[in-house]
Amino acid sequence: MKAISNKFRGLFAFLVTPTAEDGEVVDEGRLRELIDLHIEAGMHGLTVFGSTGAIGSFSEEERRRVIAVAARHVAGRVPLVAGTGAMTTAETIRMTRYAADQGVDAVLVVPITYWPLRDSEIIGHYEAIARSSTVPLGIYNNPTTTGTDIKPEVIARLAELDSVAFVKESSGDPARISAVRHLTGHSVSVFNGKDSIAPECFAAGADGWFSGGCNVLMRECVRLFALGHEAPRDFGAVLAYFETLYPIFDMQSRCGTIRVAHSGLALRGHDMGPPRRPLRPLEASDRAMLERLLSGLEATMPARPLAPAK
Structure with missing residues (x-):
């Protein structure tokens, strides 16, 4: 049986892809800033x-550049995973090989497909x-977005494949955690991968x-985990603290995590630009609601970030 690596446990942030010029240009400086913020928070x-990084909104060339910049800036401080899914198997393989060459710790592959x-x-x-693949491979099941379960x-x-880690x-079904562990x-x-059911998945034995x-909730999610x-x-x-965060997780389900993430980062003083069109940040009424929700969280914050998992 394969031994589970400690690299693939814990809380992993799905970074937004920072942009400039109304989302049309990747902002590498903001990407480095975002990486540092997450590491400092204890991710x-x-x-x-x-x-959340809008994998389908960027060209292969842009994705290669982001992976290279991220790998150099993370520099082994924490494990780095690169999403390399693409419309075709051939492109996915190209992206996976490139990511491995840049020194990522693993790749995560979602089946992006029209059919x-x-x-x-x-x-x-x-x-x-x-x-x-010369690096560990992660399978990403997101049927709501991809249409493939x-x-x-x-x-x-x-999982019988040696490189699948x-x-x-x-899917949003905590029973899937138990089923995959068992099978x-x-x-x-x-x-x-569903923020709004985090406690149920903790209880089901999820490794991460x-x-x-x-x-948006860097220190808060570190604390909850x-x-x-x-x-x-x-x-x-867990349940008491989760209740304070749930309204924001619920907003993600209703409005889209990528919209909430870009808007929330700006509200918390870390503007990472908007998602690329046709996606847009939250509309004014939802942004105002998110601002109210965020303003009520400060009393629940720990005095300092919790240390990363050993």
């Missing part, structure tokens, strides 16, 4: 070009990527949490 790992994929096509896609039985089959399960014999790390909302994962775990405290 255990970082991901570029997850869904919902059959199970046999999903398996063939990941098998080809795994054969070509990678079921636990398929994940279990893919972890799964990001974003894989816990041979891969299982991450929750890929979060888009932690762009520590309450749910570090001994002595106290689920009463």
